[in-house]
Amino acid sequence: MKLSTIGLPVEESEVIIVELNILLSNYQIYYQSLRGLHWNIRGRRFFDLHIKFEELYNDSQLKIDLIAERVLTLGGRPLHTFEDYIKFNQLTVGKNISNDEKAIQLIVDSLSQLLKNERNILDKASQINDEGTNSMMSDFIVEQEKTIWMMKAWLEESL
Template sequence: MKTLDYLHLNEKKVADVVSALHQLLADFQVHYTNLRGFHWDIKGHGFFVLHGKFEDMYNDAAEKVDEIAERILMLGGTPENKFSEYLKVAKVKEISGITCGGEAVEHILETYSYLIGEERKVIELANEAGDDATADLMTGYLKEQEKMVWMLVAFSTKSCTK
């Protein structure tokens, strides 16, 4: 028997979910690597705050990579594990050499915008397949990322002076 037999999910119905999760896995892997680079390369004003925040963010991304890969396995798929393959399909592009905090934050906001859109698509596909667990996983990601977007936008806003 297959795992899906016990989960009461139809393999054909979750095929689109698995495909979308493969895309998300590739995108998160590149996002993780970009965050590591921001963490290593950041300089100047805001270094202490951003260096630590980028570490928190890449640790979070690494956890999500593992969760996505495991969800692919639960749904009968096989997650990719070669970075060369991720780069062929990822829509998140590799970024390097960013030392300015504001520029790094802007790249992160653009990535979150993309990931949030993709996660909403996964939720839609999961709901169509009756896959509540994947929809719930993505909903949790959205909750965290929407708050992070709000915080990064607030961090990036120029202060008012009187």
Template sequence: MSDLNNIGLEKAESKELAGKLNELLANYSIFYQNTRGYHWNIKGDDFFELHVKFEELYNDLLVKIDEVAERILTLDHSPNHRYSGYIEKSEIPESSQVSNGKTAVREILEAFKAIITLQREILELSDEAGDEGTNALMSDYIREQEKEVWMYSSYVDDK
């Protein structure tokens, strides 16, 4: 029993999961800040529509940031909280000031691709570890974000 943490998961597997969740936390944090920038700086014909849509997105990302950090704590590890660390670990780059709607949406789609790919890795690890809590969280995020990708992709479809 000494190899198990407080929620009955193998300590070594929990440590690996917490590390991947900290990578996800870094990506979410950079994605969040980028989206705030899109919200603040958007200009043009689609200003009203995109300004609201970007606010919805960054509010959702803020909730997910908190949930991921709390999951790391539940696994008996510490969530990273420094932006310098986020920048090092994130696959999502910091965005420059973006005021063009289609450019912002294309960057959002790239961010979702990185996030969903990482969440699929975490889903596989959590399944192997028998970690239903992390598994359910990742599964819910993926399902929700796949729909978001479809919607944002429809916006930039120039066909």
């Protein structure tokens, strides 16, 4: 078994690189949807949601960079074209959403899909003792589970 310079099996790392690039694509779509929500939100909750959506897209931008850098650390190349992002996207694209409940539901749905991707990566990375990827995915998961809980509380739904 060939090991990389960071001590991980090369072949198995390539599988994780593919999954991280899919996650990266989904995050880019999520980020753009959040920008659209930030710009287009209307109504009495505008001020609160406008600020919240900015907070979420800034956080997503940081995560996008972390994912791309992890791909590079593992010896891969991060996807970086809109063509690739659209090709690998698994999220609903938020287009022209100005209603508060539809906006929050889009966030819940998007984060739920991102969690599926992250758990898949976590499982694969665990199998090869890729603690760097595991740690990143674990941090993302904990934060997103809490965000989903808060968004669903806002929607007055139960988990």
